[in-house]
Amino acid sequence: MTVRIGVIGTGMIGQDHIRRLTHVITGTEVTAVCDLDTARAEEVAASVGARALPTGGAVIDAADVDAVVVTSWGPTHAEHVLAAIAAGKPVFCEKPLATTAEDCLKIVSAETAHGSRLVQVGFMRRYDAGYREMRQVITSGAIGAPLMVHCAHRNATVPESYTSAMAAQDTAVHEIDVLRWLLDDEIRTVQVLRPRRTSKRYAHLQDPQIMLFETAEGVRIDLEVFVNCQYGYDIQCETVGEEGLVRLPDPAGVAVRSAGRHSTAVLQDWKGRFENAFDTEFREWAETVAAGTEPTGPSAWDGYAATVITDALVQALESGEIVHVDALKERPAFYGGASR
Ligand SMILES: NC(=O)C1=CN([C@@H]2O[C@H](COP(=O)(O)OP(=O)(O)OC[C@H]3O[C@@H](n4cnc5c(N)ncnc54)[C@H](O)[C@@H]3O)[C@@H](O)[C@H]2O)C=CC1
């Protein structure tokens, strides 16, 4: 069976996912798209033989759409995800699930009332081969109980519209999800340290930031977010346990020896770094849609937890204090039972 997909939002990542669903993944086709920029939607639709429809609602309700991909701006996600649940259609929503915890909870309630999972959130790092292997090592017990995790999330540059709060909402949100999943643990406190600001970027921006987390099990996590590091896109993660450690590999690249130097290239953006992860993410999601089974990736609950924790980080950035993530509710049985 070919899964017929409707895509809401044909901007940067929407176009990348449409390419993926058309040319990389087998068993999927994009049949309908929409965008506020109708000319862009028409152009993208024509390039893959799809129809451009006027609104997200029209895409969701279309008879030739079996499942929906939401790649519009974050504040519009909740509306589209809720409409897809009301239509009983599987929906893959790029991060964030919603920009407020309240909207995330509306989605959780709607999905729970529907009675089975329909929503998957686009936290693609769970599909990265390195993170998957790291999780296997941790769960196998090979390094003993995890004690500390050291992470870095560096982007070469960001546009001027990027704000200090986005270091949590847009960037660290990926670590928040992948760390909860890696450790099978919940983040309970957060703190943000403000190092000297880089002079290479905008005066309004606190960059870099050091985020500190403590989990329910007492694991301490430090995360450097530096979104104007200049030299490239660099993701680091090292988990230290009682009996050893496991470190994320750098992406493979040829080693060049020339002019007295031995070097390998550093990737420049997330598209290249996580390309294989995005492919696997969509392949596995489409398989569940084709089989009529529940999605197995990050759930609406994970989307909710990520939003609550990023809210706490923004509060911690402003106050300089340790913030307890008290707002996070207990995970319902529908999503796998009580979190710690
Ligand atoms: N997983 C990841 O690593 C990444 C995820 N993202 C997420 O993907 C989403 C989209 O980001 P980009 O593609 O970078 O943004 P973008 O601005 O390039 O594209 C968004 C598109 O959505 C359209 N749009 C906005 N509201 C709409 C609505 N109600 N109906 C139809 N179209 C609408 C806009 O006109 C625009 O063309 C964001 O939520 C972002 O956080 C973005 C980059 C990487």
Ligand SMILES: O=C1[C@@H](O)[C@H](O)[C@@H](O)[C@H](O)[C@H]1O
């Ligand atoms: O999701 C992403 C962007 O929105 C964000 O701006 C970047 O910092 C992340 O590295 C990327 O994965």
